[in-house]
Amino acid sequence: xxxxxxxxxxxxxxxxxxxxxxxxxxxxxxxxxxxxxxxxxxxxxxxxxxxxxxxxxxxxxxxxxxxxxxxxxxxxxxxxxxxxxxxxxxxxxxxxxxxxxxxxxxxxxxxxxxxxxxxxxxxxxxxxxxxxxxxxxxxxxxxxxxxxxxxxxxxxxxxxxxxxxxxxxxxxxxxxxxxxxxxxxxxxxxxxxxxxxxxxxxxxxxxxxxxxxxxxxxxxxxxxxxxxxxxxxxxxxxxxxxxxxxxxxxxxxxxxxxxxxxxxxxxxxxxxxxxxxxxxxxxxxxxxxxxxxxxxxxxxxxxxxxxxxxxxxxxxxxxxxxxxxxxxxxxxxxxxxxxxxxxxxxxxxxxxxxxxxxxxxxxxxxxxxxxxxxxxxxxxxxxxxxxxxxxxxxxxxxxxxxxxxxxxxxxxxxxxxxxxxxxxxxxxxxxxxxxxxxxxxxxxxxxxxxxxxxxxxxxx
Amino acid sequence: xxxxxxxxxxxxxxxxxxxxxxxxxxxxxxxxxxxxxxxxxxxxxxxxxxxxxxxxxxxxxxxxxxxxxxxxxxxxxxxxxxxxxxxxxxxxxxxxxxxxxxxxxxxxxxxxxxxxxxxxx
Numbered sequence: 001x002x003x004x005x006x007x008x009x010x011x012x013x014x015x016x017x018x019x020x021x022x023x024x025x026x027x028x029x030x031x032x033x034x035x036x037x038x039x040x041x042x043x044x045x046x047x048x049x050x051x052x053x054x055x056x057x058x059x060x061x062x063x064x065x066x067x068x069x070x071x072x073x074x075x076x077x078x079x080x081x082x083x084x085x086x087x088x089x090x091x092x093x094x095x096x097x098x099x100x101x102x103x104x105x106x107x108x109x110x111x112x113x114x115x116x117x118x119x120x121x122x123x124x125x126x127x128x129x130x131x132x133x134x135x136x137x138x139x140x141x142x143x144x145x146x147x148x149x150x151x152x153x154x155x156x157x158x159x160x161x162x163x164x165x166x167x168x169x170x171x172x173x174x175x176x177x178x179x180x181x182x183x184x185x186x187x188x189x190x191x192x193x194x195x196x197x198x199x200x201x202x203x204x205x206x207x208x209x210x211x212x213x214x215x216x217x218x219x220x221x222x223x224x225x226x227x228x229x230x231x232x233x234x235x236x237x238x239x240x241x242x243x244x245x246x247x248x249x250x251x252x253x254x255x256x257x258x259x260x261x262x263x264x265x266x267x268x269x270x271x272x273x274x275x276x277x278x279x280x281x282x283x284x285x286x287x288x289x290x291x292x293x294x295x296x297x298x299x300x301x302x303x304x305x306x307x308x309x310x311x312x313x314x315x316x317x318x319x320x321x322x323x324x325x326x327x328x329x330x331x332x333x334x335x336x337x338x339x340x341x342x343x344x345x346x347x348x349x350x351x352x353x354x355x356x357x358x359x360x361x362x363x364x365x366x367x368x369x370x371x372x373x374x375x376x377x378x379x380x381x382x383x384x385x386x387x388x389x390x391x392x393x394x395x396x397x398x399x400x401x402x403x404x405x406x407x408x409x410x411x412x413x414x415x416x417x418x419x420x421x422x423x424x425x426x427x428x429x430x431x432x433x434x435x436x437x438x439x440x441x442x443x444x445x446x447x448x449x450x451x452x453x454x455x456x457x458x459x460x
Numbered sequence: 461x462x463x464x465x466x467x468x469x470x471x472x473x474x475x476x477x478x479x480x481x482x483x484x485x486x487x488x489x490x491x492x493x494x495x496x497x498x499x500x501x502x503x504x505x506x507x508x509x510x511x512x513x514x515x516x517x518x519x520x521x522x523x524x525x526x527x528x529x530x531x532x533x534x535x536x537x538x539x540x541x542x543x544x545x546x547x548x549x550x551x552x553x554x555x556x557x558x559x560x561x562x563x564x565x566x567x568x569x570x571x572x573x574x575x576x577x578x579x580x581x
Contacts, residue, residue, distance in 0.1 A: 034487065034510060034536045037529065041488035042506065065505020073511035077518070355518065429518045 026075035103275035110142035111264035136192035144202040157206030190450035214436035219351035227273035292349035303372035370415040484539040
């Protein structure tokens with residue numbers, strides 16, 4: 001009878017302990033099962049050596065270690081779980097995420113800084129070239145600064161982030177670009193890409209070598225983009241209404257909207273979107289898997305249709321199948337964009353995926369999408385090389401060609417690993433690591449196009 | 461004697477891989493085995509074993525399956541994967557070098573001391 005009571009008391013204690021452990025965000029329910037199993041084994045072992053069940057429970061819990069430390073170890077291993085949680089080692093309820101004040105201050109500063117060129121007579125509407133080149137240089141430092149402040153970054157990290165920004169500012173403004181050349185557009189685009197990845201160093205708090213940190217940054221990029229689009233939609237409504245109501249009372253607000261509302265709003269939104277991702281990670285987390293599940297099939301269909309249409313088109317004009325249809329100059333760029341979007345979709349769904357889950361139908365669908373993307377990439381590549389050999393090289397063509405080769409390697413590697421993963425021969429971590437290891441290639445290429453291309457092509 | 465934190469951390473992976481190289485096992489049994497092997501000298505918080513096991517699993521060195529204990533409770537079993545065997549073999553070579561070097565250094569020290577003692581006499 002007394003034994004029965006002790007059992008119940010022990011069960012109750014274990015139940016309480018379990019609930020306490022389960023509150024830790026970094027420890028998933030299955031892990032709590034595992035830890036509970038351990039605790040019970042330990043208690044049984046101790047009881048067998050003569051301890052009472054109370055004593056055994058206490059000793060077993062103590063041997064388990066300090067929960068804060070154990071939870072921190074789990075968090076280090078499963079950082080994706082913490083994505084749902086704001087503060088490491090703290091219970092879900094608790095203090096509000098800090099960082100709102102710095103975010104508002106830095107967003108305000110970005111909005112002011114983007115208007116400083118106006119003091120020198122440059123306007124957002126009419127000096128498009130200047131702003132295209134400088135947008136990333138003017139705005140992204142504030143997002144990077146926000147991240148650095150939030151992470152209490154070390155001086156070395158701050159320097160590592162600041163130096164590329166300074167170099168970029170020098171390059172985009174010191175290069176004597178021809179006003180209507182193509183290198184100016186290439187530099188503008190590639191500087192933005194390179195500086196975004198540099199912002200990732202701030203995001204990772206200098207720990208950019210860690211593939212976990214890189215995956216977190218990829219996730220951050222996707223969420224940030226979604227927030228920016230949402231804010232942009234709201235901003236668009238605000239801008240349209242502003243113009244509408246002022247024109248109704250006979251005033252033209254177009255100048256204000258174009259010169260103040262849009263640039264300042266955009267600059268501020270970049271920082272605020274970053275803050276939103278940091279602070280409200282758990283709200284959007286449910287959207288990422290839905291969005292990827294929704295668009296992956298649609299993009300797969302688009303790519304397959306593209307391959308089929310390209311081949312049919314090529315056959316009908318009597319050229320090498322596919323190649324000719326993909327060799328139209330304007331189209332080449334759009335194909336690159338399609339491939340980049342596919343890659344983004346892939347990365348975004350990786351970041352939303354539970355790395356421990358086994359391969360399912362969605363992974364097979366992704367494999368199909370990857371294969372279709374590879375086919376499109378190869379067709380584009382053939383079209384491009386034939387154009388280059390026919391009309392000679394230009395900075396635009398070489399930049400797209402380079403990007404295409406990089407994408408081809410990336411997609412081929414991803415498809416191969418996805419195949420092995422779906423077939424059960426590789427773990428999902430291998431798939432993830434391939435992508436995270438590839439990020440620096442994009443940084444390198446963006447830097448080359450932005451910095452090396454203009455002088456090589458005479459800034460044309 | 462209390463073994464330093466860094467040393468415990470450094471030996472954790474080779475120990476776990478080594479124990480799993482003997483065959484499939486689970487968390488509690490792995491810790492018992494480590495305790496046995498080191499006469500209870502090598503100890504760390506039980507909870508710390510699991511993040512380590514999960515890390516090794518993510519790296520593909522070990523594989524896991526959920527089974528049941530004899531009492532019918534769910535229990536997660538771990539075993540070495542094929543790539544884990546290679547990692548284990550490599551770690552074993554490295555540790556052999558380290559342990560040989562340490563042993564020699566201590567033996568030499570023992571010799572010099574003995575020589576000094578002789579010289580002083």
